[in-house]
Amino acid sequence: DTGVSQDPRHKITKRGQNVTFRCDPISEHNRLYWYRQTLGQGPEFLTYFQNEAQLEKSRLLSDRFSAERPKGSFSTLEIQRTEQGDSAMYLCASSLGTARYGYTFGSGTRLTVV
């Protein structure tokens, strides 16, 4: 395992449908983060896990969004009743909690809601 994996890479869905994304972090990393990035903007924090515990959620994360990290391994991000405004790149990152090396990011899942 040499990096953070995200699946799928691209997702096109109709408005109102539910979607789920998966993130597999680097195996020894205990922290996992979800970010959202819209076109022309920097990534914005959504939520963060330490092991299996979800420790912080952004106000950006409406009730339609839910994230889990069962057993402290992979994580899923689900969006219910998708809206066109949900169209964005969803980035996952993991870290050991050592600030010096920041986070290791995955390649992201690009969501398009039509």
Added chain:
Amino acid sequence: AQKITQTQPGMFVQEKEAVTLDCTYDTSDQSYGLFWYKQPSSGEMIFLIYQGSYDEQNATEGRYSLNFQKARKSANLVISASQLGDSAMYFCAILPRGLGAQKLVFGQGTRLTINP
């Protein structure tokens, strides 16, 4: 709250020239880390360089160096001898190290284009 400001939406540089990408930050924390990431068109965020707020020397990583001016709250990225493969979005980010503060906060980015 933390904030990163990158005032250059786009930069155009000739190959082999050096380029400086600007970053200023705002934080009330005394201890923090500053990061630069590169994002090519593939979408992945690639870590480039780190500077701790208490590091006395400016960070360097190969062709990348960070011009850290703490009093001015600036952390500019310098890329020496630019290459065509350096064309990408570049993001500056801050990670406060206070209790409970765990998330990287990013600026809006600078799109760098290297011309042959």
